[in-house]
Amino acid sequence: MSRRPIAYIAGLGTAVPPRVVTNHDFEKTLETSDQWIVERTGIRERRHADPGMTVAALAHQASLVAIQRAGITPVDLGSIVLSTATPDRLLPSTACDLQALLGATRAAAFDISAACPGFVYGLTIAEGFIASGQSENVLVVGAEMLTTITDMTDRSTAILFGDGAGAAVLRRATGDRGMLSTFIRSDGALAELLYRPGGGAARPFSAQVLEERSHLMKMAGREVFKAAVLTMAEACDEALTRAGVTADEIDLMVPHQANVRIIEATAKHAGMPMSKVMVNLDRYGNTSSASIPLALVEAEAAGRIKPGSLLLLVAFGAGFTWGSTVVRW
Ligand code: UT7
Numbered sequence: 001m002s003r004r005p006i007a008y009i010a011g012l013g014t015a016v017p018p019r020v021v022t023n024h025d026f027e028k029t030l031e032t033s034d035q036w037i038v039e040r041t042g043i044r045e046r047r048h049a050d051p052g053m054t055v056a057a058l059a060h061q062a063s064l065v066a067i068q069r070a071g072i073t074p075v076d077l078g079s080i081v082l083s084t085a086t087p088d089r090l091l092p093s094t095a096c097d098l099q100a101l102l103g104a105t106r107a108a109a110f111d112i113s114a115a116c117p118g119f120v121y122g123l124t125i126a127e128g129f130i131a132s133g134q135s136e137n138v139l140v141v142g143a144e145m146l147t148t149i150t151d152m153t154d155r156s157t158a159i160l161f162g163d164g165a166g167a168a169v170l171r172r173a174t175g176d177r178g179m180l181s182t183f184i185r186s187d188g189a190l191a192e193l194l195y196r197p198g199g200g201a202a203r204p205f206s207a208q209v210l211e212e213r214s215h216l217m218k219m220a221g222r223e224v225f226k227a228a229v230l231t232m233a234e235a236c237d238e239a240l241t242r243a244g245v246t247a248d249e250i251d252l253m254v255p256h257q258a259n260v261r262i263i264e265a266t267a268k269h270a271g272m273p274m275s276k277v278m279v280n281l282d283r284y285g286n287t288s289s290a291s292i293p294l295a296l297v298e299a300e301a302a303g304r305i306k307p308g309s310l311l312l313l314v315a316f317g318a319g320f321t322w323g324s325t326v327v328r329w
Contacts, residue, residue: 003243005178005328007123007130007138010072010171013065014297015058016164016284017049023159030155037159042260046162046285048147054088056097058165059143062293063102066139070169074102077169078135080109081125083118083142083289085318086149087111098141107139115194116256116317117184118142118289119166123313123325124182126170138170142289149196151216160258162285166293177307177328181242183235184323190227194219194318225262231322232256232266235314239324240270247271249310250326252299256315257281257291266314278304288317305329 022045023034037043049058059082067074080102082095089097095109114121122140129135143165152158173179198214199205209215232255240247247270255263260279267277278299287294292313299305307329314324 003180005173005176005180007127007170008173008178009168009327011066011068011070011169012167012293012297012300013062013069014164014166014290014294015061016047016294017053017058019048019050020045021048026159029152030158032155032159040261041160042279042281043159043285044282047164049145049163053145055084055086055094055143055145055165056088056101058145058163059094059098059141059167060101062143062165062167063098063139063141066167066169070137070171072137072169074104075106076137077102077104077107077139079126079129079138080104080107081112081122081138081140082109083112083114083122084144085113085115085288086145094143104139114289114317114321115319116258116286116288116291117315117321117323119292120182120313120315120323120325121184121321123168123170123179124184124323127179127182130170130172136172139167140170141165141167142293144288144290146286146288149215149217151213156221157217157219160286162287164284164287164290164294166290166297168293180245180326180328181239182323182325183238183242184321186319186321188319190320193223193227193320225259227320228258228262228316229265231316231320232262232314233269235316235322235324236266236270236312239312239314239326243326245310245326250276250312251309252276252278252304253312253314254278254292254295254299256317257284257295258286270312
């Protein structure tokens with residue numbers, strides 16, 4: 001017997017910058033090839049924001065669509081939960097900038113730092129806010145300009161990441177539609193597998209930080225890969241068990257889009273054929289917490305998600321963090 005949902009996604013929206021950067025573009029600046037990138041990651045192209053773009057502006061574009069689709073207005077929002085690894089400024093939150101752009105004058109706004117599973121963390125927070133009566137309408141946003149913290153001279157990370165945003169309005173469930181389970185977990189002992197060593201309070205920005213390029217992301221790719229496969233497997237099992245459903249009942253898995261080989265290993269663990277898995281990283285690369293809403297919107301537009309569909313959303317990322325949710329659409 002599956003659980004009754006507390007909250008459902010009433011509207012979704014996404015935004016990506018217009019500039020497309022292909023694998024062939026990287027061949028001009030790095031010792032890499034389209035063939036290597038496609039075989040090892042599944043990525044063919046990604047979007048890069050141009051100077052002048054902001055995370056709040058991308059989040060704003062995505063949020064306006066989500067709010068309109070939910071049939072509400074910005075003043076109806078009680079909370080704005082924005083996940084990003086690339087805040088526009090370190091103080092105040094990008095969520096507050098988004099609130100001002102939206103004119104969401106009755107909302108509490110704050111950022112969360114949960115890396116790639118940030119959208120799933122946000123859904124979990126929204127469910128809690130709705131259950132407690134804190135907010136009737138919660139805007140959950142994943143918005144990233146990872147290219148601003150990517151070392152474009154490091155071929156093992158430069159080719160992976162892209163920019164984008166996704167937003168969802170969460171409301172109290174009244175029927176069968178909504179999240180049937182949520183699961184989130186972290187392991188801070190793995191922090192240095194994927195991190196930005198410099199530029200924060202521990203190593204404030206300085207000429208040395210700049211020279212060492214330690215304000216940019218560092219990643220132990222192979223170790224992250226291994227941890228990702230293990231945590232994605234656990235996250236699938238937990239969300240299914242907590243929802244009281246089996247993998248056979250899932251119509252579509254919508255995983256974090258980091259590497260197609262990680263997605264294939266996760267699907268194999270869950271016993272799901274790739275025909276029941278959404279993959280769009282070939283066109284966007286890894287957009288961190290924006291990847292799941294970007295995949296959800298495309299899956300719905302392609303007719304792969306219909307009212308009543310049972311979905312498994314699952315993600316992992318820096319922290320290490322991981323999480324999952326089973327959703328009745
Ligand atoms: O949201 C979480 C974000 N992070 C991830 O999801 C990353 C997870 N990890 C991965 O996706 C993979 O580990 C990578 C795609 C980063 C690397 O693939 P891999 O199959 O694990 O390669 P590797 O790190 O074991 O490196 C194999 C070789 C190395 O050369 P040598 O030392 O064998 O000569 C790398 O230098 O591949 C080389 N290499 C590249 N070659 C061509 C690394 N990046 C590239 C590249 N083009 N872009």
